[in-house]
Amino acid sequence: MPNDSSPRARAREQTMRDIVRIGRAHLATDGAAALSLRAVARDLGLVSSAVYRYVASRDELLTLLVVDGYDELGDAVDTALASVDPTDFAGRMTAIGRAVRGWGLAEPATYALLFGSPVPGYEAPAEQTTGSGVRVVGRLVEVWEDAWRAGAIAVDDEPLKPRRLSRDLARIRREMGLSVPEALIARGLFAWAALFGCVTWEVFGQYGTATFAEPADLFEQHLAALVESVGLA
Amino acid sequence: MPNDSSPRARAREQTMRDIVRIGRAHLATDGAAALSLRAVARDLGLVSSAVYRYVASRDELLTLLVVDGYDELGDAVDTALASVDPTDFAGRMTAIGRAVRGWGLAEPATYALLFGSPVPGYEAPAEQTTGSGVRVVGRLVEVWEDAWRAGAIAVDDEPLKPRRLSRDLARIRREMGLSVPEALIARGLFAWAALFGCVTWEVFGQYGTATFAEPADLFEQHLAALVESVGLA
DNA sequence: TCGATTGAGAGAGCACTGCTCTCGTTTTGA
DNA sequence: TCAAAACGAGAGCAGTGCTCTCTCAATCGA
Numbered sequence: 405m406p407n408d409s410s411p412r413a414r415a416r417e418q419t420m421r422d423i424v425r426i427g428r429a430h431l432a433t434d435g436a437a438a439l440s441l442r443a444v445a446r447d448l449g450l451v452s453s454a455v456y457r458y459v460a461s462r463d464e465l466l467t468l469l470v471v472d473g474y475d476e477l478g479d480a481v482d483t484a485l486a487s488v489d490p491t492d493f494a495g496r497m498t499a500i501g502r503a504v505r506g507w508g509l510a511e512p513a514t515y516a517l518l519f520g521s522p523v524p525g526y527e528a529p530a531e532q533t534t535g536s537g538v539r540v541v542g543r544l545v546e547v548w549e550d551a552w553r554a555g556a557i558a559v560d561d562e563p564l565k566p567r568r569l570s571r572d573l574a575r576i577r578r579e580m581g582l583s584v585p586e587a588l589i590a591r592g593l594f595a596w597a598a599l600f601g602c603v604t605w606e607v608f609g610q611y612g613t614a615t616f617a618e619p620a621d622l623f624e625q626h627l628a629a630l631v632e633s634v635g636l637a
Numbered sequence: 638m639p640n641d642s643s644p645r646a647r648a649r650e651q652t653m654r655d656i657v658r659i660g661r662a663h664l665a666t667d668g669a670a671a672l673s674l675r676a677v678a679r680d681l682g683l684v685s686s687a688v689y690r691y692v693a694s695r696d697e698l699l700t701l702l703v704v705d706g707y708d709e710l711g712d713a714v715d716t717a718l719a720s721v722d723p724t725d726f727a728g729r730m731t732a733i734g735r736a737v738r739g740w741g742l743a744e745p746a747t748y749a750l751l752f753g754s755p756v757p758g759y760e761a762p763a764e765q766t767t768g769s770g771v772r773v774v775g776r777l778v779e780v781w782e783d784a785w786r787a788g789a790i791a792v793d794d795e796p797l798k799p800r801r802l803s804r805d806l807a808r809i810r811r812e813m814g815l816s817v818p819e820a821l822i823a824r825g826l827f828a829w830a831a832l833f834g835c836v837t838w839e840v841f842g843q844y845g846t847a848t849f850a851e852p853a854d855l856f857e858q859h860l861a862a863l864v865e866s867v868g869l870a
Numbered sequence: 871t872c873g874a875t876t877g878a879g880a881g882a883g884c885a886c887t888g889c890t891c892t893c894g895t896t897t898t899g900a
Numbered sequence: 901t902c903a904a905a906a907c908g909a910g911a912g913c914a915g916t917g918c919t920c921t922c923t924c925a926a927t928c929g930a
Contacts, residue, residue, distance in 0.1 A: 407898085410897085410898075410899095411897085412896095412898070412906070412907090416906090416907095435754070435755075436754065437670040440886085440887065440888085441887085441888070442887065442888080443887095450909090451908065451909050451910070452887090452888085452889085453889080453890080453891090453909075453910075453911095454908050454909070456890085457906075457907060457908080461888080461889080462887095462888065516753075516754035516755070517754070519837075519841075520749075520753045520755075521668070521669065521749035521754045521841070522753075530846075534845065538845070568851055569850075569851070569855060569858070571850070572848070572849045572854075572855075576847060590855065590858045590859075591858075591862060593847075593859075594831075594835065594859045594862045596838075597831070597834045597835045597837075597838035597839075597843070598827075598830070598831035598834045598835065598859075600834055600837075600838070601830045601833055601834015601835065601837065601838075604833075604837065605829075605830035605833070605834075608752075608755055609755070610752070610830070610833075611826070612770070612771070614826075615805070616802070616805045617801045617804070617805055621801060621802035621805075622802060622805075622823065622826065625797065625802070625823045625827065626823075626827045626830070626831075629824060629827045629831075632866075633862050633865075643926090643927075645876095645877070645878085645926065649877090673916065674916085674917070675916065675917080683878095683879070684880055684881070685916090686879080686880070686882095686919080687878070687879045687880070689917095689918075689919085690877075690878060690879075694917080695916095695917065695918090
């Protein structure tokens, strides 16, 4: 086993970084389905079989890019949150939404890899991706939890119907150590899915022929609806 | 030119139907990216080059499947609407939502083709797909328009800010001949994107490890939030 | 009815893909 | 110093989309 700081180990790390970098570039220009290990190898100046020393398969390269994407999105959200007053709960939620939209529009191919169609025959291995994948929703939950504790959210505190749903939500509440009521968890799950729905709609061009001078204006309206949907002022 | 009802023409139509049918089967089992003209040809008992007599390219087969999918989804929505009291506006909107979710869960691969990542290098030709693609949102608009005319929707009738957004919404209103106020158009666009966001989240498994005894229960909560978001009782 | 045109299918072939295997060469750690 | 490990190259297999040419049958006009 080579030492961690041996020339060979450092060269290996550099090659790994190059593979991810070139892979990201191909992803951005050609999309996930067209991502080719052979093309990455060519750009690296290697023969195709050589990259299999670093990446076990095309799917593993996809996993690397998935983790890379989740991390970058998480960083974008955290950066946006850094300049928001922590007691401005609606502002924090809005900032998260804007950050997700901004990153999605800037990196549509990676966004599609994370939130678009599952690549057939490929399932992102949970142990490698969930850690980075839950960062955004984690930040959202933090906002709702903080807002609830501060009494800034108006929502019913009664159990939802039917009881089996109430049980599931209560279990999630317990497992995550939350103090927000069940109804807010349900509303949070809605807001989470709806937020990405709005961003996906715009990134994938599903609005179709409807054109807007400044699409961000419409998104701000959507954000207001999202903030409203969880009972934030 | 062969007659429209000549044996050759009828055989050709049958072969076209077979191609779409087999293509749908492969789509369902292997996904869009793995859709292979050669495999379709094998299942048809033809050599690969022969199917090019019917379908110009793999992308054209995808287009056929896109149109087929939009039509099937539109039929599902129309069927669901047929058994709803037309004056029950919230019920109509709920029925549309349930139909979209039900179809998406039943046909995840086709759903992914329509609402997931755009296939790289492939853009669905608008002239062939938009006709079927706007059916669902068309039904939604009908509900909101009817509800507004019946006075069943509570929403501000003042122009939205900024003015450039107001102009765009007013233009859409004029072009579609709507009587609903601008704010309701914006809320409708939100509800549209959010609805498909919720369905996509479930079809693509983005809820992750959070499990529900009956996911439909959660979706019903989401539907309530959607109905609420457009100002319907 | 006959000849020309058209459509359909088969087969070969090109360039590409993911991936495996073997073969030398270089670097590493004991 | 030397065996082991890592590395890169190359060949090869099976699959892909797509094009080209060939043959044969169906169709249509005169």
